[in-house]
Every structure is written in C-alpha cells, then in structure tokens.
Amino acid sequence: MAELSSDDRLDRPDDLYAALTDAHEGLSEEESTALDARVILLLANHIGAAGVTIEALRQARESVLAHREDG
Amino acid sequence: MPKSYRYPVYPYRRSADQDASSPAHHPVIVVGAGPVGLSMAVDLGLRGIATLLLDEDDTVSDGSRGICFAKRTLEIFDRLGVGDRIVEKGVTWNKGKVYSGDRLIYAFDLLPESGHKRPAFVNIQQYYIEDYLIERAGEIDGLDVRWKNRVIGVEPDADGVTVTVETPEGDYTLKCDYLIAADGAKSGVRDFLGLPFEGRSFEEQFLITDIVMSADFPAERRFWFNPAFHDGQSALLHRQPDDVWRIDLQLDADADREAEGSPERTIPRLKAILGEDQPFEVDWTSVYRFRCARLEHFREGRVFFVGDAAHIVSPFGARGGNAGIQDADNLAWKIAAVLERKAPEALLASYEAERIPAADENIRYSARSTDFMTPKSRVNRIFRDAVLDLAERFAFARRMVNSGRLSTPSVYSDSPLNSPDAEDFLSGIPPGAAAADAPLKHGGWLIDHLGGGFAGLWFASDPGEIDAARASALERLAAGGLPIRVFVVAPEGAEGAVHDLPVLVDRGGLAFERYDASGGAFYLFRPDQHVAARFRRLEIEPVNGALARALGRDKSRSDTDARTAHG
Ligand SMILES: Cc1cc2nc3c(=O)[nH]c(=O)nc-3n(C[C@H](O)[C@H](O)[C@H](O)COP(=O)(O)OP(=O)(O)OC[C@H]3O[C@@H](n4cnc5c(N)ncnc54)[C@H](O)[C@@H]3O)c2cc1C
Numbered sequence: 001m002a003e004l005s006s007d008d009r010l011d012r013p014d015d016l017y018a019a020l021t022d023a024h025e026g027l028s029e030e031e032s033t034a035l036d037a038r039v040i041l042l043l044a045n046h047i048g049a050a051g052v053t054i055e056a057l058r059q060a061r062e063s064v065l066a067h068r069e070d071g
Numbered sequence: 072m073p074k075s076y077r078y079p080v081y082p083y084r085r086s087a088d089q090d091a092s093s094p095a096h097h098p099v100i101v102v103g104a105g106p107v108g109l110s111m112a113v114d115l116g117l118r119g120i121a122t123l124l125l126d127e128d129d130t131v132s133d134g135s136r137g138i139c140f141a142k143r144t145l146e147i148f149d150r151l152g153v154g155d156r157i158v159e160k161g162v163t164w165n166k167g168k169v170y171s172g173d174r175l176i177y178a179f180d181l182l183p184e185s186g187h188k189r190p191a192f193v194n195i196q197q198y199y200i201e202d203y204l205i206e207r208a209g210e211i212d213g214l215d216v217r218w219k220n221r222v223i224g225v226e227p228d229a230d231g232v233t234v235t236v237e238t239p240e241g242d243y244t245l246k247c248d249y250l251i252a253a254d255g256a257k258s259g260v261r262d263f264l265g266l267p268f269e270g271r272s273f274e275e276q277f278l279i280t281d282i283v284m285s286a287d288f289p290a291e292r293r294f295w296f297n298p299a300f301h302d303g304q305s306a307l308l309h310r311q312p313d314d315v316w317r318i319d320l321q322l323d324a325d326a327d328r329e330a331e332g333s334p335e336r337t338i339p340r341l342k343a344i345l346g347e348d349q350p351f352e353v354d355w356t357s358v359y360r361f362r363c364a365r366l367e368h369f370r371e372g373r374v375f376f377v378g379d380a381a382h383i384v385s386p387f388g389a390r391g392g393n394a395g396i397q398d399a400d401n402l403a404w405k406i407a408a409v410l411e412r413k414a415p416e417a418l419l420a421s422y423e424a425e426r427i428p429a430a431d432e433n434i435r436y437s438a439r440s441t442d443f444m445t446p447k448s449r450v451n452r453i454f455r456d457a458v459l460d461l462a463e464r465f466a467f468a469r470r471m472v473n474s475g476r477l478s479t480p481s482v483y484s485d486s487p488l489n490s491p492d493a494e495d496f497l498s499g500i501p502p503g504a505a506a507a508d509a510p511l512k513h514g515g516w517l518i519d520h521l522g523g524g525f526a527g528l529w530f531a532s533d534p535g536e537i538d539a540a541r542a543s544a545l546e547r548l549a550a551g552g553l554p555i556r557v558f559v560v561a562p563e564g565a566e567g568a569v570h571d572l573p574v575l576v577d578r579g580g581l582a583f584e585r586y587d588a589s590g591g592a593f594y595l596f597r598p599d600q601h602v603a604a605r606f607r608r609l610e611i612e613p614v615n616g617a618l619a620r621a622l623g624r625d626k627s628r629s630d631t632d633a634r635t636a637h638g
Contacts, residue, residue: 030453033450033453034453034456034457037453037454037457038457038460038461041454041457041458041461041468041471042461042465045465045467
C-alpha cells in the first residue's frame with residue numbers, strides 16, 4: 001500500500017523552494033492558483049495512488065486550519 | 072407535442088371491478104405506466120403473475136425525456152421481448168467526443184470490445200420504449216392495463232393494500248397483496264404514505280431542445296465545455312431516430328425560464344451550434360432544473376417504490392430510466408417467487424439491500440458529473456479548467472474529465488443473496504454482477520440463454536469427460552422444485568451432446584475468457600441474469616446451498632441484512 005512519506009527525502013531543498021516561488025513570477029493571483037492546480041494534478045498522476053495525494057490534502061488542510069485556532 | 076411522433080391514445084375502458092360489490096383483489100397492482108412500471112408489469116406478466124397496471128393518463132410520455140438506453144437495459148428489454156424493436160428503431164452509438172472551447176480534447180469508445188449482442192447505448196425517444204412495452208403488455212395473458220385510472224389513495228395493512236382509483240366514471244376501490252409505486256418523480260403514493268423525498272438540487276438550469284433536421288453528423292455523443300457558441304457554459308448533442316437531435320444547453324442559475332425557452336432565444340443559439348446554413352425545425356423545448364434525491368426506504372411493508380418514485384438523478388450519465396428499469400428487473404422475479412411460494416417473504420428484503428446502494432451509486436455519479444460541468448465555486452472552476460487544459464496533452468487528465476459517467480449496471484457486491492467465492496477467481500464475473508455476454512458458435516448469444524428462471528453455466532474444457540453420475544445429478548438439480556436450466560459451455564472443437572444437457576459452443580473462446588473459466592467453472596445465475604455464486608468444480612451440494620441463499624432461504628443471514636438495510 002502506498003503511503004504518504006514525510007521522511008526527509010528531498011535531494012535539493014533550496015533549489016526546489018526557489019523553483020516553487022519563481023514559477024509564480026508575474027502571475028496574477030488567479031493564474032497562480034491555476035498553476036498550483038496543474039502542478040497538483042501532474043504530481044498526483046506521477047504518484048499514481050490517489051490515496052497518497054488524498055492524505056497530503058488532509059495534512060495540508062489540517063495545517064491551514066491550525067492557524068485559525070491560533071489566531 | 073412533438074411533431075415528429077404521432078401520439079397513440081389508449082382508451083379508457085370500464086372494468087368489471089368498478090361494478091363489484093366489494094373491492095376486487097389482485098395479487099399485484101403497479102401504479103404508473105412509465106418505462107419502469109411497464110417493465111415491471113411485463114416482467115411479472117411473463118412470470119405468470121396476474122398483474123394490474125394503472126395509469127392516470129391515456130398516452131405515452133410527453134416532450135423531451137429519456138433518450139439514452141444502456142446495454143444492460145437493452146438486455147433486460149430482450150428478456151421482456153422488446154429488445155429487437157428498440158434496437159432496430161434506435162440509433163446505436165458507442166463513441167463520444169469531448170470538446171473544450173472549440174477544440175476536440177478527446178474521443179472515447181464505451182464498448183471497445185466486440186462479441187456482445189448489444190451495443191453500449193441506443194438512443195431512442197422514451198415514448199417509443201413505452202409504446203413498444205404497451206404493445207407487448209397487450210400480448211400477455213393476465214396483464215391488465217387500465218388507462219385514465221388515477222390512484223388517489225393507498226392504505227396498507229398487515230396483509231394487503233387498499234387502493235382508491237379515480238376514473239372518468241367515478242372512483243372505485245381495489246385490494247392487492249403487493250403494490251408497486253412506479254408513479255414517477257412526483258409520486259402520489261409517496262405522499263399518501265407521508266414519506267419525505269430528500270436530496271440535493273442543482274441551481275443551474277438546462278435548456279433541453281429536440282430539433283428535426285437532416286444532417287450527416289455521425290451517431291456519437293458530443294459534449295462541449297465552454298464552447299464559443301454558448302459562452303462559458305456546457306452543451307451536449309445527441310442523435311435520435313426520425314432525424315431528431317437533442318441539444319442540452321446549460322443556463323445560469325438565475326436565467327429566466329420563460330424567456331430562455333422562447334424561440335427568440337433558442338433559435339439563434341441553435342444556429343450558432345449548427346451553422347447558419349443548416350435548416351432545422353424545433354420539435355420541443357423545455358427548461359429543467361435538476362435534482363438528486365431518494366427515499367430513505369424503497370419498501371414500506373407491502374408497498375415497493377421503483378424508478379423515479381424511489382430516486383431521481385440529473386440526466387448526465389443517463390442513469391434515471393436505466394436505473395429504474397434495473398429496479399424492475401431486480402424486483403419482479405422476487406415478487407413472483409414469493410407469490411408462488413417458491414421463496415420466503417424474506418427474499419423481498421433483498422430488493423432494498425441491492426437497489427439502495429445502486430441508487431446511491433447513481434446519485435453519486437450524476438452529482439459528480441453535474442459538479443464538474445457546472446463548477447460551484449472559484450476553486451472548483453480552477454481545478455475543472457486545469458483538468459480540461461491538461462486533458463488535451465495528457466491521457467491521465469482525460470480520465471478526470473467528467474461529461475457524464477454513462478450508466479453501467481450496478482454490481483450487488485454486498486448482497487445477502489450472494490454466496491461468496493470459495494475458490495480463487497482472478498477475474499471473471501463476481502457474485503452480484505450481471506452476466507457478461509459472449510457469441511456462440513452456432514449463432515446466438517450467451518446472454519439469451521440466461522434469465523427467466525435460475526440458470527447454470529458449466530464451463531467444461533472437455534465435455535467428453537463429464538461422467539454420467541454427475542450429469543444425472545445435474546439433471547436432478549435441473550428438475551428440482553425451482554428448476555435450474557443447466558447448460559454446458561464447451562470450447563470450439565469439443566462440441567457434441569453431453570448426456571442430456573444442452574451445449575453452448577463458445578465462439579473464439581470469449582465466454583471462457585470473460586468468465587475466467589479456463590480451469591473449469593460452474594456459474595449460478597438468478598432470474599435477473601445476475602451471478603448468485605460460482606465454483607471452480609461442480610459439486611451439487613454447494614450449488615443447492617447457493618440456490619437456497621439466492622432465494623432468501625438462508626435465514627440467519629437475510630435477517631441480519633434486513634436489519635442493517637433498515638438501520
Ligand atoms: C431531460 C431529461 C432527459 C433524460 N434522459 C434520460 C436518458 O437519456 N436515459 C435515461 O435512462 N433516463 C433519462 N431521463 C430520466 C427518465 O426520463 C426517467 O428516469 C424515467 O421516465 C422514469 O420512469 P418512471 O416509469 O419511473 O416514471 P415516469 O416516466 O415519470 O412515469 C410515471 C407514470 O406514472 C403515471 N402516474 C403518476 N401518478 C399517477 C397516479 N396517481 N395514478 C396513476 N398513474 C400515475 C404517469 O402518468 C406516468 O405515466 C431523462 C429525464 C429528463 C427530464
């Protein structure tokens with residue numbers, strides 16, 4: 001069974017971070033969201049098992065909602 | 072009324088029941104002669120159950136309603152004796168095209184595999200389906216259809232149901248053992264019993280137009296997301312018989328129904344789709360707002376709900392009428408078996424256990440399609456458009472594009488009537504699933520040998536090796552209280568009579584392949600052609616056990632299932 005791995009596995013973390021933000025250069029907020037949606041779809045297909053992406057969505061949502069309680 | 076079809080009128084006739092001093096009794100009364108009530112009544116009639124069908128109207132369904140009838144439904148229509156007429160009249164299609172803007176993003180084939188009697192879909196106006204079923208009903212002894220008979224009251228008690236009927240000549244009362252409510256989305260029977268019909272409404276409205284034109288577009292389904300001819304909305308085109316074409320156009324939630332349905336608005340829209348030069352005539356126009364809903368229970372004692380009376384869906388996916396006809400297919404043999412005392416009343420609990428999950432599946436599919444077509448929020452639209460964009464380049468995204476997931480038969484995986492596999496099957500047709508078809512060597516189709524009663528398919532690679540003892544045990548099985556018709560399925564080249572059992576020769580090995588039967592297998596089919604059980608080796612005892620369970624005679628199990636179905 002495929003599971004979402006949250007081990008420390010990324011080979012070039014700084015490069016990836018820069019690429020993530022650079023990709024949004026010059027985009028409107030609408031376009032940025034559109035870009036994110038495409039990235040999610042492409043990566044979800046790369047992963048293959050939908051359960052992995054669904055688990056990532058759950059954890060991401062939890063992390064966002066945690067701010068609500070803090071604030 | 073559409074001009075492309077001449078509406079029959081079925082005259083009201085006074086029945087002797089109207090002059091009876093006490094209410095006449097009928098084993099089964101079906102309320103509503105739509106496609107579902109008609110299928111139910113014909114099925115019961117063919118099983119020898121005296122059935123009374125009541126309809127408040129005196130003709131077939133009016134206007135633009137169902138047009139797409141799925142393979143499984145066509146197989147049921149074959150069993151009812153109207154399949155050939157429907158397929159001959161209808162427009163057969165397997166292919167569809169999906170456009171985004173004005174670009175074709177992909178084409179699909181719903182039945183990429185050959186070797187089936189029936190195609191994925193046939194398009195035919197619902198009124199023809201009803202018309203043919205009404206004619207068929209007229210050929211069946213013991214099936215009585217009464218027009219202009221409106222049910223205005225239903226009172227169930229422990230051993231029957233009292234029904235009040237209004238006619239042009241006044242009211243009368245009837246009694247029955249079982250009442251089948253097939254009275255459509257606005258079911259009065261539901262109201263008489265005080266049952267809530269809850270679900271979800273979609274805000275968008277749809278303009279549904281049937282036009283008459285002679286055009287040589289191919290017989291395929293075309294769906295557009297965001298076409299230039301219909302700014303930002305969706306559109307669907309289907310071909311029907313008689314040069315009639317169906318066009319569905321999405322409208323805004325707050326669009327003015329009256330104005331949008333007027334020729335001043337519709338004609339320019341149609342010209343934009345079809346081209347200025349294409350002559351056409353508008354046959355029928357209506358504006359719909361769709362809803363998904365279902366009853367919590369499909370049975371209240373002796374009253375059963377089928378078709379739109381039990382559940383409604385938005386039409387994308389053609390799941391409404393198809394599901395309703397499958398309800399009838401599921402219920403008719405059970406009612407017949409109980410009335411003929413071949414099965415305990417407990418069998419009837421399986422109707423809900425099987426058809427409620429089927430309704431939920433249909434509602435889930437059609438709600439998801441509607442959500443994809445008409446995104447409800449900014450984020451929904453962003454993901455929808457991302458999928459459409461990627462679909463042009465990547466096959467994976469095409470599988471997410473949802474322009475309607477077209478009706479496929481439900482698999483009754485958790486049915487109390489199934490006997491779970493005791494041996495390994497890697498593929499094939501699992502218990503609860505509808506039979507797979509395959510071509511036979513001497514003409515004809517496998518599916519045509521199943522249904523009606525229980526049936527067994529004994530896949531034998533070398534029928535010559537079937538010993539006489541086993542064959543005679545099988546013949547006894549076939550001659551039991553509830554006969555099972557057993558066929559030997561033999562590979563090409565191994566034909567020849569097997570004792571007294573009929574042999575079906577598998578053309579091209581498709582039946583063995585589709586049933587995962589290369590190592591030998593025995594499949595037991597219910598009267599609705601669904602698999603009840605399958606075995607690697609044929610032993611008479613387990614087959615008898617599976618038959619008992621499929622008839623609801625396995626007491627321990629059906630009781631618990633009845634409880635969970637109501638829980
Ligand atoms: C635009 C549109 C497109 C559709 N497309 C498809 C499609 O492509 N494929 C598909 O499978 N489905 C489709 N459907 C759905 C399909 O039309 C319905 O699911 C189907 O008609 C349901 O059949 P029914 O017999 O349950 O009910 P109905 O067809 O509504 O029949 C009910 C019958 O009961 C009678 N009746 C009602 N009350 C009483 C009473 N009190 N006493 C006596 N008689 C009564 C009525 O006269 C009527 O004849 C579509 C629907 C719409 C609106």
